[in-house]
Amino acid sequence: MEQGKYLIKVFGCQMSFHDAEMLSGLLDEAGYQEVSDPSDADVIIFQTCCVREGAERRIYGQIDELRALKRSRPNLIIGMSGCLAEKDKEAALERCPHLDFVLGTQRLGDLPEILMALAEERQGIVSVGEGTNLSPLPISRSKGVRAYVNIAYGCNNFCSYCIVPYVRGRERSRMPGDVLAEVRAAVAEGFPEVMLLGQNVNTYGRDLDERVDFVALLQAVDKVEGLQRIRYMTSHPRDFTEKMIWAVKETDKVCEHFHLPIQAGSDRVLEWMNRGYTTQHYLSLVDKVRSIVPNASITTDIIVGFPGEEEPDFQSTLDLVQTVQFDAAYTFVYSPREGTAAAIMPGQVTTEEKKERLSRLNALQAGISRRRNEALLGETVEVLVEGESKNNAQVLTGRTRTNKLVHFVGPKGLTGRLVKVNVVRAHTWTLDGVLI
Numbered sequence: 001m002e003q004g005k006y007l008i009k010v011f012g013c014q015m016s017f018h019d020a021e022m023l024s025g026l027l028d029e030a031g032y033q034e035v036s037d038p039s040d041a042d043v044i045i046f047q048t049c050c051v052r053e054g055a056e057r058r059i060y061g062q063i064d065e066l067r068a069l070k071r072s073r074p075n076l077i078i079g080m081s082g083c084l085a086e087k088d089k090e091a092a093l094e095r096c097p098h099l100d101f102v103l104g105t106q107r108l109g110d111l112p113e114i115l116m117a118l119a120e121e122r123q124g125i126v127s128v129g130e131g132t133n134l135s136p137l138p139i140s141r142s143k144g145v146r147a148y149v150n151i152a153y154g155c156n157n158f159c160s161y162c163i164v165p166y167v168r169g170r171e172r173s174r175m176p177g178d179v180l181a182e183v184r185a186a187v188a189e190g191f192p193e194v195m196l197l198g199q200n201v202n203t204y205g206r207d208l209d210e211r212v213d214f215v216a217l218l219q220a221v222d223k224v225e226g227l228q229r230i231r232y233m234t235s236h237p238r239d240f241t242e243k244m245i246w247a248v249k250e251t252d253k254v255c256e257h258f259h260l261p262i263q264a265g266s267d268r269v270l271e272w273m274n275r276g277y278t279t280q281h282y283l284s285l286v287d288k289v290r291s292i293v294p295n296a297s298i299t300t301d302i303i304v305g306f307p308g309e310e311e312p313d314f315q316s317t318l319d320l321v322q323t324v325q326f327d328a329a330y331t332f333v334y335s336p337r338e339g340t341a342a343a344i345m346p347g348q349v350t351t352e353e354k355k356e357r358l359s360r361l362n363a364l365q366a367g368i369s370r371r372r373n374e375a376l377l378g379e380t381v382e383v384l385v386e387g388e389s390k391n392n393a394q395v396l397t398g399r400t401r402t403n404k405l406v407h408f409v410g411p412k413g414l415t416g417r418l419v420k421v422n423v424v425r426a427h428t429w430t431l432d433g434v435l436i
């Protein structure tokens with residue numbers, strides 16, 4: 001079979017991004033070539049997200065836009081992979097008859113076979129449900145300084161708003177030896193930083209026979225020679241412990257950045273969300289982080305307008321944000337996801353109300369983020385250089401260990417290196433510095 005050119009459009013979180021790297025790996029191995037223009041591609045894959053309705057609408061919109069291209073080039077193969085594919089299955093083909101395949105989150109490895117079958121006969125193929133992703137797939141990593149490494153797939157938590165457990169299956173940890181081998185391979189490829197991925201990294205290993213937990217895994221990865229920095233995502237405040245904080249303090253490479261999604265600042269809303277902790281518990285974790293690792297940054301995720309959330313509940317969220325003083329918060333309006341418990345809960349909040357709350361929350365957090373950044377003025381920070389800034393080729397960009405984006409002037413050759421930078425200006429989302 002003649003091998004062609006492919007393009008993958010990625011939507012969603014780091015895990016989705018990393019799935020796309022595995023699809024690329026499979027295609028590269030099969031002799032395909034990546035292109036950046038859809039009109040050059042023989043295969044176009046949408047690696048999708050469905051965590052909120054907005055993502056879903058955007059993706060279907062973009063797939064619809066390819067109708068004309070497909071009409072003019074009937075041999076073009078268009079596929080959908082990832083969370084939306086796993087969620088919608090056959091319905092995705094019904095909705096978009098010009099789609100050729102739908103590939104579920106645990107079925108990435110089926111891609112070469114699907115393409116071969118489509119070369120024989122054109123008919124929509126749906127491959128979803130339980131699969132074999134735990135066996136290692138080839139990875140074509142995107143250029144950059146950060147390599148993503150899965151440590152666990154799926155999630156057991158069933159937060160009442162969240163569709164992830166339905167489209168990613170139950171939690172399955174990878175063997176520590178496999179994780180380590182992949183980290184070493186990434187370092188050998190030249191990546192100075194790894195990000196370990198799991199929906200709830202703090203329950204890593206509970207499903208394995210081998211006695212290993214996330215802290216032990218971090219300690220092992222910390223010993224990988226040549227690696228400079230370790231990040232991880234995501235911690236669940238219910239399973240995150242003081243032992244974790246000490247591990248961050250006592251390892252060399254694990255960065256002093258704690259992303260701890262609170263989701264809401266009202267205890268009754270947290271209970272409806274099925275999060276399994278109280279605000280008091282969360283605040284005690286924040287206190288521990290600040291006392292053990294004083295220079296750490298703390299970031300969070302917050303959903304506003306969960307069903308039943310009333311003004312006083314929202315006020316509690318604002319109060320909590322004020323109390324904690326997060327470095328940054330990723331904020332979302334609640335989006336009902338069919339099949340989840342919250343979608344049929346009473347007291348759904350109107351769109352206007354949700355948007356209004358979101359803008360109040362964002363305004364509060366923007367001021368806090370800016371003040372947190374201003375506190376760094378005059379300090380010297382370690383920056384891992386990522387390359388030229390997106391908006392200005394004269395300027396380099398990189399991140400501090402605390403995950404703050406820093407812009408500074410310097411030679412492009414520093415990309416991938418650790419440098420010291422003096423912070424001279426603070427903005428809400430970024431810092432300006434001078435290379436030392």
Ligand code: SAH
Binds near residue numbers: 051199333335
């Ligand atoms: N496993 C991670 C990430 C889950 S999805 C975690 O538990 O933190 C990333 C974020 O999307 C969540 O933290 C949550 O804030 C948001 N999110 C998930 N489902 C949502 C929904 N239905 N509506 C709005 N935001 C949602």
Ligand code: SF4
Binds near residue numbers: 156158162163199
């Ligand atoms: Fe979704 Fe909760 Fe699992 Fe995160 S922990 S993926 S929010 S169910």
